[in-house]
Amino acid sequence: MIDVMYFAWVRERIGEPRETVETSAATVMELVEELRAREPRYAAAFEDLSALRVALDQELSDFDASLSGVREVAFFPPMTGG
């Protein structure tokens, strides 16, 4: 069980801000593949990974990273603070 969060247009495309996902994915990429296979709205949100960033337990990470011990995964576009 892992908490998955979405922000900005990723949240809008998927239609919800967070969900709990039952998964055995070992890496972020495997989780992305599982989500993509679910429904077209996920496929649309994860279409271009170069336009996405990922955080694991609130630390910026990358798509090759392991999900071992991770409780919270967040997907979002490049940040626009300041």
Place this chain on the structure above:
Amino acid sequence: MTVRVQTEPFDPGTELSAFAQGRSDLGAVVTFTGVVRDDAGTLDRMEIEHYPGMTEKAISKIVIEATDRWSLTECLVIHRHGALKPGEQIMMVATASAHRVAAFEAAEFLMDYLKSRAPFWKKEFTKDGSTDWVDAKVNDEEALKRWEADR
């Protein structure tokens, strides 16, 4: 050091007056205030979304790095989220140091990192009802390389 993430407006003057007050171990204070810009006169408001929890952690990490690197005496970051009208203050950075070069550089470093490494996303709402997520700029990412190269 102080990090505040809030929806409420703030007064830069009041913040500056209170910043590093009563301390004599500094010789320079630099502040930067970011304001909602409306170049075309078509913007109704900007809505800023953030990632509660990660936002505070990411900003604190950046502040700690700046404080160490430039030996800052004091450092303040305020960043708003929620709905903001053109002309409203979005954020403020203040740095205090013994010398001005360190205070200026640290403030620039903080701004560059807040732009690309603090989890905020801006959405523009125009007066005619259309909406648009603000894209990150390639320049913003490039700006970080300068600090990495200097390290």
